Amino acid sequence: MNMALEKPYLDVPGTVIFDAEQSRKGYWLNQFCMSLMKAENRTRFKADERAYLDEWPMSEEQKQGVLTRDLNRCMAAGGNIYFLAKIGATDGKSFQQMAGSMTGMTEAEYRDMMLAGGRSAEGNRYIGEDGDAQAHRQPQGQAGKIKTGAA
């Protein structure tokens, strides 16, 4: 990382900004995703995901992120959500299902949050506040309650 570049967005909780550094790291992961815009590639991928991924010079971490459909892991490995959305489209998932999957909430919990006006910015502007997107409050929803024994 070049320290001369200003990156004021690193202190936003629960958020990866897709900058030049992430883009370099995720180049092949994102280009793999792009290949899924062709129907014949979607068919080949679905027939043998591992074999299809092995055709790409991706890191093992990136491949595992895809195989487990862990989009947070893919983002950390340089993925961009608009590219990762091609995996969701291949799986028949909506953008809401994909976005929700990154919070730990169930599909219904996430949909209900959106219907109630979405996630508040309160406590979620800076790392170290106490909003629901902060690291110490993950995973969210029922999954989080089970984790802490509150359910």
Next chain:
Amino acid sequence: MAKITASVFTSHVPAIGAALDLGKTQEPYWQPLFAGYEYSKQWMKDNQPDVIFLVYNDHATAFSLEMIPTFAIGTAAEFQPADEGWGPRPVPKVIGHPDLASHIAQSVIQDDFDLTIVNKMAVDHGLTVPLSLMCGASMPEIAAGAKAAPVAWPCPVIPFAVNVVQYPVPSGRRCFELGQAIRRAVDSYDPDLNVHIWGTGGMSHQLQGPRAGLINKAWDNAFLDQLIADPEGLSKKPHIEYVREAGSEGIELVMWLIARGAMADVAENPKGVAQHGMAPKVAHRFFHVPASNTAVGHLILEA
């Protein structure tokens, strides 16, 4: 002489396109959203432009990571709706206006904005969803059996794609000044054309990470207020405020400043001397939460 007579601002959520294409407009979830565009569809018929200059962003569709143009102007004769992974939207192909587009490219580049010129490009939901919202069938027409999509779009469209996918995206200031340059370019085009400029994307939304689902109604409405009354002041807002307050994908809103910068009340000559016209009239304003992950905002400003 060509003239920019109006600007239109709207979110371009892909789920809105899916709701239209799958016949869900009457469902309770979607009905309030589409109701907010009923006025707009009639307004389009009453104020039919000759050309729409449509500012939007490509979502890893025409541009992968192989090429990431910051500003790309479509100068082709036509543009096909893209297959974004679930087949192309069942909407008409987009007819371009190569002559005006080339004129704008030449003028704006000579005005120090280094555009990428694109002669072949598929267009994704960022461009087609706003066209559907403004030019598709009205709710009574759909209820009476009409298809949501028209047989053809009402006029030629010049696609103008802005990179808001890989950070850093252009600054609000740069977008606003580009809008001013686009106005000068249109003003210097001889044929008498009525041109509308549209800014799309936003409003608050975040599609990724544990912070996904962020919505900020108060910030969005303050943005709309300032876009109307003080766009130059708004253009100074730094990127980080969009990210922090309106979510990582809320940054799309910088594109609205291109369309706003092209209105008469903030016009400048090439030397930067103000030639301000009248403040625009707010013909329509609408705000709704949610459409999928996103807050939907919509404005129509008449010069």
